[in-house]
Amino acid sequence: MTRYNGSEIKTTGLIGKFRDPSVGHVLEKLSANLSQRGLRVLFDQETAAHVQNPVPEALPLEKLAAEIDLAIVVGGDGTILHVARTLAEHDVPLVGVxxxxxxxxxxxxxxxxxEHIDDLLGGKYRIEPxxxxxxxxxxxxxxxxxxxxLNDVVIYKGDISRLIDIETWIDDQFVNHSRGDGVIVATPTGSTAYALSAGGPILHPELPAMALVPVCPHTLSNRPIVVRDQSAIRIVLARxxxxxxxxxxxxICFPPMQLNDAVVVRRSKHDMKLIRPYEHTQYDVLRAKLNWAQ
Structure with a gap:
């Protein structure tokens, strides 16, 4: 975790929730504020459609990511998931509103x-890879x-109401043969998403690990496990x-799996750079989201 140097920002990209006109007003005020600070402001092309007044510049997301120093994403976690893959490939940090x-x-x-923009440009933020x-x-x-x-890779039974049989291998070592609705391979970030609802553990974002979480396993002794994030996980359809x-x-959805097809999951060579206020900790978020101590 390192301090974010806001003085290096020259060009910002604004990205709003997909097909949500309610983001337009916030984005217009944000664009005006950043322009007054002397920053170049670029809009995501799809986002620009929700802004009533003309925007300074608008580009498709892929081209936008190649031009900006910082992305400000207005919407929610789902919007961040939508853009994280592209931004990470271009090593662009993002902050979420x-x-x-x-x-x-x-x-x-x-x-x-x-108020947070002031802190961000003043270097009072940190980067969480x-x-x-x-x-x-x-x-x-x-x-x-x-x-x-960013969150997870999920292998599941699809539309049929039957269990699937899968084999799990880690670093070419056989782990088990299991039956159930599927399995989730989650990052620490994804450990508080689908994996959490399936009974998986909460992993701190800085932990170099991945979680394998079975979904409705037929054998109740088939429990979640945590492995190092340098592992190669292979899930094979066995029937x-x-x-x-x-x-x-x-x-993102892959083609349907057939007998002996394998899904291989590894840590990506790209990290998403999330920018957060110094005073916000992961435990603050967990208390608020999970209603701890209430």
Missing amino acids: NLGRLGFLADIPPDELF RAMLSAELIRDGEVIGSGTA SSQQAQTTLDGQ
């Missing part, structure tokens, strides 16, 4: 936005699907009469 309830990632309320996952679907030795995820799907962050 939450328009709803406090999020695990987007934790700045809009009524405190400009968040590990991401790289996943490949392999069939007969060929990669037929690939992508990255041909079944169907299985793979999703990344609930947003």
Whole structure:
């Protein structure tokens, strides 16, 4: 964790919640404030459609990420998941503004936005590198699907109401053969998402680890396990009469799995750089989101 040097910011990118007109007013005020500070402001092209007045410049997300020093994401955790993959590839840090309830990632309320912008540009923020996952679907030795995820890679039974049989291997070492609704491979960031609702452990964001969490296992002794984040995890579909799907962050879907197909999950070479106020800790967020001590 390191201090973020806000004085190095020259160009900012504004990204709003997908297809949500309510973000327009906040983005207009934010754009005006940043422009008054002498910063170049670029809008995500899809976001610009929700702003009534003309925007300074608008670019597709991929081109936007190549131009900016900082992304300000207005929406919530889902919006951050949507853009994290692209921003991480370009090593662009982001800060999240939450328009709803406090999020695990987007934790700045809009009524405190400009106060936080002052702190951000003044270097009163820190960078939290968040590990991401790289996943490949392999069939007969060929990669037929690939992508990255910030939260999790999920192999699940799809639309059928039957259990699936899977084999789990870690670093080419056999772990188990299991039956259930599926399995979640989660980052520390993703440990408070789907994996948490499936009974998985909460991992601190700085922990170099991944969690494997079974979803509704037929054998109750099949419990979540935590492995080092340098491991290669291979999940193999073990029965041909079944169907299985793979999703990344609930947003990317691989082709349906067939018998002996394998999903291989590793830590990605890219991290997402999340910028947070110094006074906000992971434990503050957990207390607020999980209603601890209430």
